[in-house]
Amino acid sequence: xxxxxxxxxxxxxxxxxxxxxxxxxxxxxxxxxxxxxxxxxxxxxxxxxxxxxxxxxxxxxxxxxxxxxxxxxxxxxxxxxxxxxxxxxxxxxxxxxxxxxxxxxxxxxxxxxxxxxxxxxxxxxxxxxxxxxxxxxxxxxxxxxxxxxxxxxxxxxxxxxxxxxxxxxxxxxxxxxxxxxxxxxxxxxxxxxxxxxxxxxxxxxxxxxxxxxxxxxxxxxxxxxxxxxxxxxxxxxxxxxxxxxxxxxxxxxxxxxxxxxxxxxxxxxxxxxxxxxxxxxxxxxxxxxxxxxxxxxxxxxxxxx
Numbered sequence: 001x002x003x004x005x006x007x008x009x010x011x012x013x014x015x016x017x018x019x020x021x022x023x024x025x026x027x028x029x030x031x032x033x034x035x036x037x038x039x040x041x042x043x044x045x046x047x048x049x050x051x052x053x054x055x056x057x058x059x060x061x062x063x064x065x066x067x068x069x070x071x072x073x074x075x076x077x078x079x080x081x082x083x084x085x086x087x088x089x090x091x092x093x094x095x096x097x098x099x100x101x102x103x104x105x106x107x108x109x110x111x112x113x114x115x116x117x118x119x120x121x122x123x124x125x126x127x128x129x130x131x132x133x134x135x136x137x138x139x140x141x142x143x144x145x146x147x148x149x150x151x152x153x154x155x156x157x158x159x160x161x162x163x164x165x166x167x168x169x170x171x172x173x174x175x176x177x178x179x180x181x182x183x184x185x186x187x188x189x190x191x192x193x194x195x196x197x198x199x200x201x202x203x204x205x206x207x208x209x210x211x212x213x214x215x216x217x218x219x220x221x222x223x224x225x226x227x228x229x230x231x232x233x234x235x236x237x238x239x240x241x242x243x244x245x246x247x248x249x250x251x252x253x254x255x256x257x258x259x260x261x262x263x264x265x266x267x268x269x270x271x272x273x274x275x276x277x278x279x280x281x282x283x284x285x286x287x288x289x290x291x292x293x294x295x296x297x298x299x300x301x302x303x304x305x
Contacts (some may be wrong), residue, residue, distance in 0.1 A: 007239040012231035014290035022174060022288060029181025038184050041191035041276070042077055047092040050102045051124040052109060054085040056082045056116045059109075061087070065265060067112030073104060075189060078266075099125055144199075148172065151206055159217060163296045168209045171281075171289035175205045188269050197270045201277035208245065208285045215241050216290070234294055238286050249282040 011018075061078045062269060064087050068076055077090040091101060102125035109118050148169050156165030176198050183190060216237040256278065259271040 001075075007242055009235065009239055009242070011235050011238050011286060012291055012294050013135045013235075015161075015287070015294070018283075018287035018291065022284070025178050025181070026174075028185065029178055030180055032184040036184055036187065038180065039189050041189045041194075042092050043092050043192045044190070045092055046127070046129045048089055048092075048101050049124075049126055050089045050105050052087055052089060052105060052118045052120075053122040054087075054109075054113065054116050055119050056085070056125040058085045059087065059113060059116065061266075062264065063112070064089070064109070067108050068105065070112065071104065071108030073108060101125065105297050147202075155210065155213075159213060163293055164213050164217075167289050168206055168213065168297065170201055170292055170303075171209050172205050172274065173282040174279055174284050174288055175281045176202055178280050179273055183269070183273060186274060193267065193270045194273050197273040197277070201274060201281060204278065205281040205284065208248070208281060209289045211244065212238060212241050212285055212290060213293070216293070230297060231294060234290050238290055242286070245282055245285065248279055252278050 057238060058080065061080055064078055065076065068074070068089070073091065076090075079088040079090075080086070081088065089105060102123060106118050106120060106123060151172070152162075152165035152169045154165070155168050156162045159165070179201060180190070183194065188194075216234055219233050219237050219240075228236075253275065256271050256275040259267060260275060263271055
């Protein structure tokens with residue numbers, strides 16, 4: 001199935017425009033992170049935990065979230081306790097405000113559910129530290145760096161040249177960095193779930209990139225003695241895989257849009273991060289990774305095989 005029968009887009013000759021676009025997005029990301037900072041969730045910052053038990057029957061997480069939002073208590077992390085009428089509510093707050101927050105929550109739930117009030121004698125409020133401590137954050141960053149290094153070495157080994165591995169990882173870092181900037185720009189929370197989305201995006205991005213790299217390498221082997229210029233060969237390779245890239249990305253994109261619309265508040269940031277990431281990943285695969293290969297080869301007078 002093809003969207004374009006004979007596409008003849010010129011990616012390499014127009015690479016500077018794409019580099020400028022990515023550069024502008026990168027500057028916006030840096031400015032947003034420096035001025036607003038990443039909006040870290042309670043998983044990373046710690047906060048107040050309130051355990052509220054209803055006297056008659058359990059209340060759904062969605063109804064509790066709606067009741068808290070109507071009282072001005074936004075962005076909670078909610079968890080129900082199976083087999084009990086209890087809901088665990090977490091908010092980012094300072095340690096000294098835990099009792100005040102518990103009172104606000106009790107009041108909000110009493111107003112929303114007058115026939116099923118909270119048992120004040122069983123309400124528990126305490127300050128909890130971050131789920132992900134500083135040491136674990138450092139370990140996670142080390143793991144991400146190690147995985148990217150491993151990807152670069154593996155791709156370089158499979159393609160028998162370091163240029164493929166380095167170019168692929170640059171595109172991968174580009175995608176993850178701009179996605180974090182997007183979340184920061186719109187003040188979306190970065191939670192453990194969002195970190196999982198970023199790791200998922202990394203796997204999707206490098207897979208998409210390798211497909212195009214493999215087509216470029218195949219065409220290099222097939223060109224024989226024709227000595228087709230490298231820029232034309234890369235353009236042709238990208239055009240040959242364009243339909244595949246569009247169909248794959250569009251399929252994933254439609255699934256993610258469904259999650260955004262119907263998935264609810266709990267996985268909204270996860271879906272949002274992946275939705276933006278898939279778009280930017282499809283862009284970088286063609287417009288960033290492939291031109292980097294071309295620049296590496298031409299400026300170093302290397303030969304691709």
